[in-house]
Amino acid sequence: MFETVGDYPVDPIMIGAEYFAQDPRSDKLNLTVGIYQDAHGETPVLQAVKRAERQLVETQKTKSYLALTGDAEYCAVLGRALIGAAHDATWVSAQTAGGAVALRVMADLLAQMPARPTVWMQRPTYGNYVPILSAAGARFADVPYYDPLRREITFEQMLDGLSAARPGDVFLMQGVCHNPTGADMTPEQIEALLDALEARGLVPWLDLAYLGFAGSFEEDCATARLIAERFEECILCITLSKSFGIYRDRAGALFVKTRSADRARVHRAVTAIVRSSASHAPDHGPSVVRTILQDPELTAMWLGELDAMRARVAQVRTALVQAEHDIFGTGELAYLGQQAGMFSLLPLTDAQEAALTREYGIHVVKGGRVNVARLGPGDIPWLVKAVHAVMAPVA
Numbered sequence: 001m002f003e004t005v006g007d008y009p010v011d012p013i014m015i016g017a018e019y020f021a022q023d024p025r026s027d028k029l030n031l032t033v034g035i036y037q038d039a040h041g042e043t044p045v046l047q048a049v050k051r052a053e054r055q056l057v058e059t060q061k062t063k064s065y066l067a068l069t070g071d072a073e074y075c076a077v078l079g080r081a082l083i084g085a086a087h088d089a090t091w092v093s094a095q096t097a098g099g100a101v102a103l104r105v106m107a108d109l110l111a112q113m114p115a116r117p118t119v120w121m122q123r124p125t126y127g128n129y130v131p132i133l134s135a136a137g138a139r140f141a142d143v144p145y146y147d148p149l150r151r152e153i154t155f156e157q158m159l160d161g162l163s164a165a166r167p168g169d170v171f172l173m174q175g176v177c178h179n180p181t182g183a184d185m186t187p188e189q190i191e192a193l194l195d196a197l198e199a200r201g202l203v204p205w206l207d208l209a210y211l212g213f214a215g216s217f218e219e220d221c222a223t224a225r226l227i228a229e230r231f232e233e234c235i236l237c238i239t240l241s242k243s244f245g246i247y248r249d250r251a252g253a254l255f256v257k258t259r260s261a262d263r264a265r266v267h268r269a270v271t272a273i274v275r276s277s278a279s280h281a282p283d284h285g286p287s288v289v290r291t292i293l294q295d296p297e298l299t300a301m302w303l304g305e306l307d308a309m310r311a312r313v314a315q316v317r318t319a320l321v322q323a324e325h326d327i328f329g330t331g332e333l334a335y336l337g338q339q340a341g342m343f344s345l346l347p348l349t350d351a352q353e354a355a356l357t358r359e360y361g362i363h364v365v366k367g368g369r370v371n372v373a374r375l376g377p378g379d380i381p382w383l384v385k386a387v388h389a390v391m392a393p394v395a
């Protein structure tokens with residue numbers, strides 16, 4: 001019977017990890033990973049998380065089911081941390097298994113609406129959006145966001161592309177530390193984009209994955225706050241995987257702002273979609289997040305650890321720019337110092353990218369995404385020299 005199963009595509013990040021594992025060389029470097037790593041290549045459990053987990057072990061009285069939309073207190077605490085007083089009971093909120101499930105629940109909802117709005121995305125963007133939207137059966141299209149060879153955001157082209165959108169369509173954008181480009185819009189560009197969305201009757205869908213990795217957690221919530229205050233209808237998806245380092249514990253949430261007449265229906269729709277898919281969200285990760293956010297001492301400890309992760313990534317970016325300057329006296333990679341978060345795209349053609357792996361043992365995600373957080377001090381000159389070597393014109 002299973003002979004009829006189709007040939008599913010493999011995620012490029014998984015392909016990258018497989019190629020790395022198969023590379024027989026010992027001097028190889030894996031820049032494909034999608035998580036924070038310290039200078040030793042490790043992703044340690046934060047101390048604030050350990051403390052919260054101990055508290056939970058001592059105090060948790062039951063592990064019975066929660067509501068299908070999860071723990072209302074978790075959603076309220078997280079909603080307040082994200083958008084302050086703008087988050088109130090008028091929002092439809094659901095605890096989800098990380099960000100991917102929040103995205104999927106929304107994708108299902110949009111696909112099931114009779115109007116079937118088109119989801120407009122940035123190109124390039126997070127590699128799992130298309131699989132999620134496709135699996136849900138949602139309609140989607142994209143607009144250019146970033147040109148890797150020119151190393152810049154194609155803002156005007158993005159706005160031009162959106163002129164094809166119809167009122168009621170949705171624009172799926174990222175909060176901070178854009179994955180995979182590392183290139184975030186300026187506050188002025190965000191304002192101009194929101195003006196354009198409003199003028200065209202488009203609904204913003206903001207996906208937040210790296211809060212606290214560009215600026216402070218509070219600063220990184222700015223776009224979510226602007227959108228929440230300004231739009232009558234909007235969608236926020238959040239994952240806490242990165243900001244709390246709890247990737248496998250699956251903490252996330254979906255927040256939907258609706259007109260009051262639609263709220264109860266949207267709530268029932270979200271509940272029904274959750275029931276027929278993930279059913280109940282896992283609670284350990286979300287309980288850890290709630291415990292930390294409700295305890296000022298743990299909050300301060302977590303923010304300190306988040307600041308340290310952000311500072312390390314920023315320091316690696318500065319070191320890359322400095323190393324290039326010291327070795328070559330040029331600024332081909334200077335843009336890396338202006339970007340934020342763990343990811344950036346190398347300005348390489350497909351052939352140069354293949355040569356980087358073949359000749360220098362440096363593995364990147366197809367399309368040139370590198371995780372700068374993975375780079376230790378010894379790796380930095382290795383990467384800089386290799387990128388320059390593959391970019392050099394062949395004599």
Ligand SMILES: Cc1ncc(COP(=O)(O)O)c(C=O)c1O
Pocket residue numbers: 034097098099100101126174179207208209239240241250251252
């Ligand atoms: C932009 C973006 N959104 C959502 C996610 C999904 O996060 P999670 O693993 O918590 O589902 C990621 C993870 O890499 C991401 O980069």
